[in-house]
Amino acid sequence: MCERYQLSQRTFYGRAAREGWRRTDVEASINDGPPAWSHHHYQDAVDVIADRPEFAEIQAARDNDAFNLLFSPDAEDLRGFAFRRACEAAALYKPAETAAWLRVQRLLDHAQPVRDPRDGPYRPEDHLRASYIRAMTAPTGPEDETPS
Secondary structure (H helix, E strand, C coil): CHHHHCCCHHHHHHHHHHHCCCCCCCCHHHHCCCCHHHCCCCCCHHHHHHHCHHHHHHHHHHHHHHHHHHHCCCHHHHHHHHHHHHHHHHHCCCHHHHHHHHHHHHHHHHCCCCCCCCCCCCCHHHHHHHHHHHHHHCCCCHHHCCCC
8 A cells, every 4th residue: 555655654554543544354353452451541730639638749849849940040950850850751651751851951960050141240259359359459548659
């Protein structure tokens, strides 16, 4: 069929799966689909918390992590956030999401510290040091003045 209609096998099988094609020369029980135990049905976080209120603390911690990353970003916090999300994805059998979060964490391990763009090129300690040096070198009285 693929040669006849100039399709790749991947395209053919993908379309067959999407449209529910069935072979007529194969016994129907083979095409029934995967067994029921292979389907993972996960509850929504709201439903889980309604069933088990003690999990509300976990959701609050996740919300707090997201809030801190949004309003007071820190590379170390992001590294921990990425690792925790990778662990959650792994526990939920989501290998692609797990790998994506682990890549974020690995990139952060090798990244240099990033300065906040709202900060100027000098730290507060630099300004204090400059003020100290100016104060030490500034003339204080008539004895420090040079004769003309």
